[in-house]
Amino acid sequence: MNPSFFLPSTQLVSARRRIVTGAVLSAGAVALLGGRDAMAASRKTSHGDMASDVHILNTALGAELEAIAAYQVGAESGLLTAAVKPVALEFQGHHKAHAAALAGTVKKLGGTIVKVQIDELRDSVFHGSVYVRNAKGRIVRLDSRASDAVALGIGSGVPIYVAQGVLDEAGLERDKVMPQITPTGPVT
Numbered sequence: 001m002n003p004s005f006f007l008p009s010t011q012l013v014s015a016r017r018r019i020v021t022g023a024v025l026s027a028g029a030v031a032l033l034g035g036r037d038a039m040a041a042s043r044k045t046s047h048g049d050m051a052s053d054v055h056i057l058n059t060a061l062g063a064e065l066e067a068i069a070a071y072q073v074g075a076e077s078g079l080l081t082a083a084v085k086p087v088a089l090e091f092q093g094h095h096k097a098h099a100a101a102l103a104g105t106v107k108k109l110g111g112t113i114v115k116v117q118i119d120e121l122r123d124s125v126f127h128g129s130v131y132v133r134n135a136k137g138r139i140v141r142l143d144s145r146a147s148d149a150v151a152l153g154i155g156s157g158v159p160i161y162v163a164q165g166v167l168d169e170a171g172l173e174r175d176k177v178m179p180q181i182t183p184t185g186p187v188t
Contacts, residue, residue: 110135
């Protein structure tokens with residue numbers, strides 16, 4: 001076993017928080033997250049700030065959905081003791097509440113996820129996109145980790161597309177391996 005594989009918990013927390021380093025939510029988005037809709041409505045938010053807010057919140061939402069899935073896998077694995085399983089499920093409930101608040105805030109900002117896509121496989125790493133319809137009806141493409149894109153797609157119930165080039169490079173035949181995968185399609 002390679003001991004350098006394991007990171008001290010402080011490094012793990014630091015790495016997760018670096019995801020949003022430099023990201024700042026507008027005052028209106030913070031007010032919406034806090035349940036202060038009237039205060040948020042009184043704030044002027046530029047189109048650029050709103051797009052940034054939606055991107056930041058979608059990234060956070062993807063992380064919450066991944067945590068929900070991880071706790072579910074742990075609960076169903078049979079590896080948790082009878083004393084630990086209820087605690088894990090309670091933590092999963094916290095993440096579900098966070099995900100609901102984030103999704104609600106994105107929706108209040110006028111953002112609606114319309115599809116997600118796995119765009120490319122580069123250096124053995126999958127890269128994706130999340131397509132969000134903004135308040136003005138314009139569809140905005142946001143870069144995303146593939147895992148976040150898939151988690152958002154599943155959590156939002158939107159189509160998940162995979163670029164044909166990704167399937168080809170990975171050596172996958174869509175119809176034989178995963179018939180539920182839809183090749184890249186148009187956004188309407």
